[in-house]
Amino acid sequence: MDIVVCGKIIPASTVTVEIDPATRRMIRKGVAHELDPAAASAVEEALRLMEKEGGTVTLVTMGFNEITIGIRTALAMGATSAVHIFDDALAGSDALATAKALAAAIGKKPFDLIICGTESSDSYSGIVPGQLARLLGVPPVTFANEMTVEGNTLTIKRQSESGYDVVEAELPALVTVTSGINEPRYPQLKGIMAAKRKEILQMSVEDLGLAADDVGEQGAREKVLEIGRPPKREAGDVVEDDGEGGKRIADFLAEVKVL
Numbered sequence: 550m551d552i553v554v555c556g557k558i559i560p561a562s563t564v565t566v567e568i569d570p571a572t573r574r575m576i577r578k579g580v581a582h583e584l585d586p587a588a589a590s591a592v593e594e595a596l597r598l599m600e601k602e603g604g605t606v607t608l609v610t611m612g613f614n615e616i617t618i619g620i621r622t623a624l625a626m627g628a629t630s631a632v633h634i635f636d637d638a639l640a641g642s643d644a645l646a647t648a649k650a651l652a653a654a655i656g657k658k659p660f661d662l663i664i665c666g667t668e669s670s671d672s673y674s675g676i677v678p679g680q681l682a683r684l685l686g687v688p689p690v691t692f693a694n695e696m697t698v699e700g701n702t703l704t705i706k707r708q709s710e711s712g713y714d715v716v717e718a719e720l721p722a723l724v725t726v727t728s729g730i731n732e733p734r735y736p737q738l739k740g741i742m743a744a745k746r747k748e749i750l751q752m753s754v755e756d757l758g759l760a761a762d763d764v765g766e767q768g769a770r771e772k773v774l775e776i777g778r779p780p781k782r783e784a785g786d787v788v789e790d791d792g793e794g795g796k797r798i799a800d801f802l803a804e805v806k807v808l
């Protein structure tokens with residue numbers, strides 16, 4: 550079974566993210582990066598399937614050269630190889646341009662299953678997987694907090710507000726997994742050493758067969774108009790309990806229509 554994991558490499562959780570006021574983009578250059586925890590869950594799920602069914606797990610990621618360390622983490626966990634989409638022309642790519650680049654790289658080889666995170670842990674738009682499925686013409690099944698593959702059928706438990714739905718799709722398909730689906734493994738020394746010998750295929754916009762205005766700033770249909778901090782929270786009311794505290798809380802809850 551040939552599984553593709555789309556995993557984003559994001560600024561490390563120890564980094565205070567800064568926004569460039571001129572471009573209104575996150576400053577990613579020169580910043581420590583790591584494999585997105587959402588991507589680590591996707592890699593873990595793919596590895597469990599590969600261990601059961603055989604085959605390959607390929608990480609496909611788009612980002613600057615600073616992200617190699619995160620790619621190595623996925624390889625050290627056990628992914629077979631990686632594709633790194635990296636080109637200055639990709640700067641300023643919005644979600645659709647990201648999906649186009651990922652789809653062009655994935656479409657170069659046959660695959661059985663694509664596993665994505667539900668949303669990335671730095672931009673949180675949750676849009677890329679749906680766009681990717683559309684571009685590749687495969688069914689998207691989303692919010693999986695459990696998944697199995699039997700023969701040619703993918704079955705997931707789709708997390709919902711009231712419990713879960715069971716959803717099936719024929720392969721090839723794309724699935725998005727929630728962060729609670731598993732506990733990603735830590736890379737072991739043997740895996741870290743093996744990762745050094747694994748292939749990371751670098752692909753440019755030209756290698757992908759995309760036009761310059763498909764991606765990057767020129768291809769972006771979304772524009773970031775303004776970036777600001779959320780309004781400061783107002784100080785709350787302190788209720789001193791003079792015997793009427795319970796009533797005042799109940800009145801307040803009724804006022805905001807919680808009761």
Ligand SMILES: Cc1cc2nc3c(=O)[nH]c(=O)nc-3n(C[C@H](O)[C@H](O)[C@H](O)COP(=O)(O)OP(=O)(O)OC[C@H]3O[C@@H](n4cnc5c(N)ncnc54)[C@H](O)[C@@H]3O)c2cc1C
Binds near residue numbers: 610647678
């Ligand atoms: C106008 C504009 C300009 C931007 N310019 C830049 C820029 O210059 N550089 C930059 O890095 N970002 C840039 N971004 C942000 C970039 O577009 C988003 O990071 C990208 O669209 C993915 O969105 P997301 O992280 O919210 O993905 P989501 O849709 O939340 O991600 C869900 C899942 O999709 C997959 N996925 C998403 N992104 C990737 C990826 N890159 N590689 C592999 N898998 C992925 C993963 O499985 C992930 O868990 C820009 C955004 C806008 C709107």
